[in-house]
Amino acid sequence: MQELLAKILSNRVLRALGPFSILIAVFVILLVSTPTFRNPNNILQVLLSASVYVMLAMGMTFVMVGGCIDLSMGSIVGLSGGVCLLVLRHFQAPLWIAVVAGVVAGMICGAVNGFMVTKMGLISFIATLGSMWIFRGTLQVISAGQTVTVRRAIPKPILESLEFLGSGRVLGIPVPVYIFIILAVILSFILRRMTFGRSLYAVGSNPEAARMSGISNKWTIFTSFVLADALAGLAGVLLAARMVSVQANSGDGYEFEGIFASVVGGTSMAGGEGTVLGALVGACVVALLRNGLNLNGVNSFWQRIILGVIIVIAVYIDTLRTRRSREGT
Amino acid sequence: MEQPLLRLEGITKRFPGVKALDDLSLELRAGEVHALLGENGAGKSTLIKVLYGVYRPDAGIIRIDGRQVQVEDAQHATRLGIGVVFQELNICTHLDVANNIFLGRPKNTLGVIDDGWMRREAGRILTDTIKLDIDPGRLTKHLSIAEQQMVEIAKVVSRGCRIIVFDEPTSSLTENEIEHLFEIILDLKKQGVGIIYISHRLEELPRIADRVTVLRDGRHVRTMAYKDTSNDELISLMVGRELTNKYPRYKRKIGDVIFEVKNLRYRNRLDIGSLAVRAGEIVGLAGLVGAGRTESMRALFGADPADAKEAVLFGKTMRFQTPGEAIDEGFVYMTENRKLFGLCLTLDVESNINLASLKQLSSTAVMNERKAADNAESFRSRLAIKTPSIRTKARNLSGGNQQKVILAKWMSRKAKVLVFDEPTRGIDVGAKYEIYKLMNELSDQGIGIIMISSELPEILGMSDRVAVYREGRIVAILDIAQADSALILQYATGVKK
Numbered sequence: 170m171q172e173l174l175a176k177i178l179s180n181r182v183l184r185a186l187g188p189f190s191i192l193i194a195v196f197v198i199l200l201v202s203t204p205t206f207r208n209p210n211n212i213l214q215v216l217l218s219a220s221v222y223v224m225l226a227m228g229m230t231f232v233m234v235g236g237c238i239d240l241s242m243g244s245i246v247g248l249s250g251g252v253c254l255l256v257l258r259h260f261q262a263p264l265w266i267a268v269v270a271g272v273v274a275g276m277i278c279g280a281v282n283g284f285m286v287t288k289m290g291l292i293s294f295i296a297t298l299g300s301m302w303i304f305r306g307t308l309q310v311i312s313a314g315q316t317v318t319v320r321r322a323i324p325k326p327i328l329e330s331l332e333f334l335g336s337g338r339v340l341g342i343p344v345p346v347y348i349f350i351i352l353a354v355i356l357s358f359i360l361r362r363m364t365f366g367r368s369l370y371a372v373g374s375n376p377e378a379a380r381m382s383g384i385s386n387k388w389t390i391f392t393s394f395v396l397a398d399a400l401a402g403l404a405g406v407l408l409a410a411r412m413v414s415v416q417a418n419s420g421d422g423y424e425f426e427g428i429f430a431s432v433v434g435g436t437s438m439a440g441g442e443g444t445v446l447g448a449l450v451g452a453c454v455v456a457l458l459r460n461g462l463n464l465n466g467v468n469s470f471w472q473r474i475i476l477g478v479i480i481v482i483a484v485y486i487d488t489l490r491t492r493r494s495r496e497g498t
Numbered sequence: 499m500e501q502p503l504l505r506l507e508g509i510t511k512r513f514p515g516v517k518a519l520d521d522l523s524l525e526l527r528a529g530e531v532h533a534l535l536g537e538n539g540a541g542k543s544t545l546i547k548v549l550y551g552v553y554r555p556d557a558g559i560i561r562i563d564g565r566q567v568q569v570e571d572a573q574h575a576t577r578l579g580i581g582v583v584f585q586e587l588n589i590c591t592h593l594d595v596a597n598n599i600f601l602g603r604p605k606n607t608l609g610v611i612d613d614g615w616m617r618r619e620a621g622r623i624l625t626d627t628i629k630l631d632i633d634p635g636r637l638t639k640h641l642s643i644a645e646q647q648m649v650e651i652a653k654v655v656s657r658g659c660r661i662i663v664f665d666e667p668t669s670s671l672t673e674n675e676i677e678h679l680f681e682i683i684l685d686l687k688k689q690g691v692g693i694i695y696i697s698h699r700l701e702e703l704p705r706i707a708d709r710v711t712v713l714r715d716g717r718h719v720r721t722m723a724y725k726d727t728s729n730d731e732l733i734s735l736m737v738g739r740e741l742t743n744k745y746p747r748y749k750r751k752i753g754d755v756i757f758e759v760k761n762l763r764y765r766n767r768l769d770i771g772s773l774a775v776r777a778g779e780i781v782g783l784a785g786l787v788g789a790g791r792t793e794s795m796r797a798l799f800g801a802d803p804a805d806a807k808e809a810v811l812f813g814k815t816m817r818f819q820t821p822g823e824a825i826d827e828g829f830v831y832m833t834e835n836r837k838l839f840g841l842c843l844t845l846d847v848e849s850n851i852n853l854a855s856l857k858q859l860s861s862t863a864v865m866n867e868r869k870a871a872d873n874a875e876s877f878r879s880r881l882a883i884k885t886p887s888i889r890t891k892a893r894n895l896s897g898g899n900q901q902k903v904i905l906a907k908w909m910s911r912k913a914k915v916l917v918f919d920e921p922t923r924g925i926d927v928g929a930k931y932e933i934y935k936l937m938n939e940l941s942d943q944g945i946g947i948i949m950i951s952s953e954l955p956e957i958l959g960m961s962d963r964v965a966v967y968r969e970g971r972i973v974a975i976l977d978i979a980q981a982d983s984a985l986i987l988q989y990a991t992g993v994k995k
Contacts, residue, residue, distance in 0.1 A: 364856040364863050371853055374842035381801060381833050381840070382854040382907065383822035441844040 188434045188450040195454055199461045206464055213343060217336060217411070219456035220345035221246070224404035225423055226430030226448035226455075227356050228397030233431055234360070235393045236373035236440025237286060237293035241278065242401040242427050244304035246420025249274040249402035250409030251308045254317045257331070261323060264330045268406050275402015276395050278304055283391035301424070309417050318414035328413070335410025345407050349449070352400070357445040359396075369393055374441030401427075426455050429476065432483045501564040503528045503692040504580075504661050509558030511544055511716075518544040519555070520716040526661060526692040531683060531706045533695045533724070535736055536713035540926075542696050544716070546663050550582050551575045562661070573602075581659030585666040589646050591639035596620035598638055599653045620652075627655045628682050644675040651682060662686065663694040668702060669924065672786050673987075680706050698924065700729040712736055733927055745959030746935050750942070752962065753777030757829070757915040757946050759798060760808040760815075768794050768804070768970045775915060775946035780937065782961030783950045784986045790970035791950045792834060795917045799824045799831040811914065825854055828914035832904060834923065834950070840904045843893035847885050848874035850892050851906045858911070877906035881936065898929025905936060916940060917948045922956065934960060954983040966990050 199206045206212075225242055232239045253271030256262050262270075278300065285296035319328065337344045360366035368389045371379040380386050404423075409415045432438065433454050434447030458479070462472045504526040511519040519541045526532050536542050547553045549560070551569035560567055562578055569575050575582075589598055596616040597604065605612045605619070620634035628648045638646055647667065654662055664683070668676045683693060683706055695707065703710065703724060710727065712719040712735040719735050755774045762770040768790050775781050783791040797804035800818035809816050811827055818824035824831070833840045841850055851874045852859055859870045874888040881902045885895055892903060901921065908916060918937065922930040937960065941947055951957050957964055964981045966974045966989040974989045988994035 362865050362867065364860045364865060367849065367852075367856055367865060370845055370849065371842050374844045378833075378840055378842050379853070381799075381821050381831070383820075383825040384853070384856075385820065385822060437844070439844075441842065 188447050188454070191433060192450050192454050192457070195457045195461070199457060199464075203461060203464050206461060211460070211464070213338075213341070215453075215456050215460045216346050217343045218459070219453050220343070220349045221404045221408050221423070222426045222430055222452035222455050223349040223353070223449055224400045224407070225427035226434065226452040227353065227445055228400035228404075229424070229427035229431045230434070230436050230443045230445060230448040231356075231360065231369065231393045232293070232397045233428075233436045233438070234373045234440060234443045235369045235390050236376065237390060237393070238297065238428070239282060239293065239394065239397060239401075240297040240424050241282060241301040241304055242398070243420045243423035243425075244301045244308070245275050245278045245398050245401040246405035246408060246423050247415065247418070248278065248304045248308040248405065250405035250415040250419055251312050251317050253406045253409050254319050254415050255311060257319050257327065258317070258322045261327075264327055264334065268334070268403075271406035271409070272399050272402040275405065276399045278402070279395035279398025280391070282398060283394035286394065287387040287391045305418075305421075308415075308419075312415070312417060314417050316414055316416045320413055331410050332413060335407060335413070345411075348403075348407070352403075353445055353449050356400075360445055365389065365392060370441055372440075425476075425480075426452070429480050429483070430455050432480060432487060438484060438487055502526060503563065505561040505564070506545075506549075507559040507561070509545070509548060509555045509560070511548055511553055511555050518716050519548065519558075522558070522713070522716065522718050524711060524718065524721070526694060528660070528690045528692050529687050530708040531687055531693045531695050533697065533703055533707040533710040534713065535697075535700075535710055535732055536926075540713040540736070541716040542713060543665070545713075546582060546665060546694075546696075549575070549580060549661075549663065576657055576659065579658065579660040580663075581654035581657060581661070582663040583647070583650050583654055583665065583667055585669060589638050589650060591646075592637065594635050594637050595624070595632055595641070595649050596634040598649055599623060599634075599656055601653065623652050623656045624648075627685075628652050630678075643670050644672070644678075647671070647679075648682075651679075655686065659691070661692050661694070663696070665696050666698065666924070667695075668697060668699060670787060676702070698926075700732060703729070703732075736927060745956075746931065746938055750778050750780070750938070750962060752779045753944060756812055756944075758810040759794070760810060762794055762798060762804060762807045764793070764797055764802075764804045766970070768797065770794055770970075770972055773965055773972060773975070775948060777944045777946055778941045779962045780941055780947040780949055780960055782957040782964045783948060783967060784954065784957045784964050785967030785990045787952060789967035789990065791967050792919055793970075794967075795831050795919065795948065795950065799829065799917070801831070825911060825913075828912070829917075830854075830908045830911060830913040830915070831917040832908055832919055832921065834919035841892045841900055844891060846889045846891055847878070847883070847895070847903055848888040850903050851877055851888075851910060854907050855910050873910055874906075877910060881906055881909075882932065896929075898925040898932075901925055901929065901933060905933070909940070913945060915946045915948070917950070919950045920952065921949065922951075922953075954986060957986070958983065968992055 229239060229242065249271040252274040253267045256267040256270045282297055282300055285291045285300065286293045319331070334344055339347065360369070368379065368384045371382070371384055372386050372389050376386055405420060408420065430451030431443060431448050432451070434444070434451030436443030436447060458476065459472065462475065502525045506522065506524040509519050509522045510517070522541065522545065534542055544553065548555050549569065551571045551574055560569060567578055569578065569580070590601065596613065599620045600616050605615045617634040624630055624632055624634065628651055630645070630648050632641065632645060632649070638649060641649065667679060671679065687693060707724040709721060710724050710732065711721040712732060714736065753776055756777045757775040759770055759773040762768055785791050793802065796802040798807055798809055798818065800820045800823055807817055809818060809829060811829060816827060818829070842853065848871060852870050855873070856865070859866055859873060871888065877883070878885065878888060883902045883906065884899050892900060895903065921933055937947060949960060958981065962978055964976045964978065964986060965972050966976065966986055968990055973995065976985065
């Protein structure tokens with residue numbers, strides 16, 4: 170049974186289609202089973218919520234291709250969203266400065282993570298478990314534990330442009346969707362076509378071989394964290410722009426969606442494998458599942474159980490696949 | 499007629515795209531050492547895995563004492579009396595010797611482990627079966643590779659296995675340790691255990707083999723008594739053609755000194771005064787395992803720390819801090835363990851070939867995909883790398899072809915000085931010959947080559963000069979005309995100083 174399953178999974182066509190087939194299956198099931206799902210507005214809503222997941226998933230994929238993991242992403246979403254709104258409120262700054270501030274906050278978090286992993290030599294799981302608390306605590310300190318809101322605190326034009334960034338539409342499609350599509354193209358190029366991406370795959374696949382080939386593992390891993398957490402920062406900014414406020418627990422647990430989407434999208438837990446397209450598709454799967462479960466009145470407690478079961482299955486499939494390809498010579 | 503201990507009849511095992519075993523039959527008698535020979539990919543490993551229950555054969559019958567059995571998994575194999583001492587040892591290094599010997603079946607009362615009993619019993623097993631005085635309470639990670647292997651053997655023997663497979667047991671042992679291993683094997687033989695012995699080292703066979711079976715492409719080629727054959731015949735059976743010369747003799751054009759190692763020291767482990775390499779020359783580094791050959795080259799390459807080091811390349815003195823610096827200057831070190839250090843198995847052939855040349859194949863950090871593919875393709879045809887495509891993952895290649903991929907990786911960087919660390923370990927005779935030819939080609943281009951090898955014939959067959967290491971020092975540098983294996987061994991073991 171296990172062997173048969175593994176055999177099916179190692180089929181090349183199926184592997185390439187893998188994430189897509191899951192996406193299509195979930196989509197079709199929802200189309201058929203849930204009338205409210207078919208509403209075009211609902212589908213746009215799904216895309217909007219997917220946009221945050223896509224950022225996280227793409228970032229997480231970079232980190233995981235390098236053989237690491239980043240548990241602090243959810244906290245970074247909250248922190249950088251908070252930074253963005255606080256900059257708006259305190260300095261009455263133009264929107265672009267606030268956005269840059271949020272993204273830079275994410276990058277600094279990434280540099281902290283990268284420092285712990287490369288310079289201090291910590292395992293990324295533990296390092297980012299610690300920084301998850303550090304970053305969350307930082308948000309609570311700078312916001313004094315209060316919800317940060319900018320409504321009625323900033324000039325109207327700035328508020329409107331903030332709302333436009335978070336949930337405005339162009340040609341009927343939400344602005345964040347354009348952002349994630351453009352970013353996906355750029356990131357895919359970085360991962361596949363640039364020396365940094367090539368190095369990242371090599372470091373994740375076999376760190377020793379990469380090092381002996383003259384690649385600087387530390388620099389590569391460090392950069393992957395900075396890049397990934399810049400994306401988490403941008404996700405936080407978009408989320409803050411959509412909500413026009415940031416709560417002390419904003420983004421809490423979002424690292425789960427990032428890991429979920431990456432793994433469903435075909436990224437290997439062992440490093441060295443994964444694509445931006447897979448992350449994008451995986452993130453859409455998460456958004457669809459959440460939406461579908463909501464529409465069908467499944468409460469959030471059960472949603473946790475269901476998503477938890479799915480990620481265990483996805484990792485199990487990944488394990489079967491790698492085990493099989495290791496044995497089959 | 500007496501029943502053979504083990505009998506394989508018409509075993510076939512297919513993998514996607516390959517028939518790893520093709521209608522293979524084999525017979526093992528009690529109390530014999532049956533050597534199994536074949537090039538890499540001939541099916542030896544697959545055969546063991548079928549025997550050990552890792553793979554289920556697609557066709558064929560396994561009989562033990564004439565009774566047909568189906569091996570379900572490794573535990574079942576053990577119950578049937580089949581034991582395997584794998585090349586890559588199955589030792590839990592954080593457990594002590596006794597717990598390793600009783601791994602999977604610790605002596606316990608209601609789940610409470612009885613360490614005292616296990617240690618006493620393990621001590622008895624160790625002295626009885628492998629005649630080795632190891633403290634059963636020691637952690638296995640503090641043992642040498644040879645001792646770990648002995649523990650593994652003790653484990654297999656203590657389970658009452660009557661069929662024991664040794665998979666390349668001598669590949670990381672020194673001469674003395676090999677001698678000890680052979681004594682154990684002969685002892686097992688006297689007790690009526692049937693032994694399947696797999697090795698690439700034909701020179702070992704006269705000392706232990708009763709019969710030999712040669713496999714090729716998953717098929718049985720011939721089984722014969724060892725005394726009725728010769729190593730030359732065995733080699734030609736293995737490769738399916740006559741091999742007249744194992745080392746392509748070549749008249750090298752040797753130029754001036756282009757590279758010199760000077761004053762390389764690390765704690766009390768390394769102390770190298772000087773070693774020079776001339777253009778187009780192959781300098782062999784001989785010595786026992788652990789004499790510091792690999793360590794000295796890794797330190798020089800910037801991969802490991804050193805207290806002092808100088809690399810003089812074309813008159814310029816350098817101290818490489820990272821492998822990247824060394825490679826940029828044209829000093830390249832090819833690691834010994836392919837899977838551990840050399841290859842990214844999950845990546846494709848093209849990525850692996852271009853791994854060290856990312857800068858050269860890109861402009862402002864953007865890869866030139868066309869150039870990268872062309873480079874990989876050109877090396878694929880130049881080195882005759884057997885792969886369906888450059889997009890095939892490296893893990894799907896055979897050992898010899900993996901080695902060629904690594905070679906291609908370094909050749910595409912136009913090295914001036916190349917270090918080969920055990921370039922032909924674990925690869926088959928045919929692929930070895932091709933690697934030697936490549937080394938000659940490289941030396942023809944004026945590249946200086948340092949070759950670390952534990953196989954003396956290889957050192958003697960390929961080198962122009964031989965540097966002998968002992969305990970972190972170079973004790974002799976011999977011209978090939980005056981070097982022979984006896985002399986090298988005398989220096990390496992300290993008989994001669």
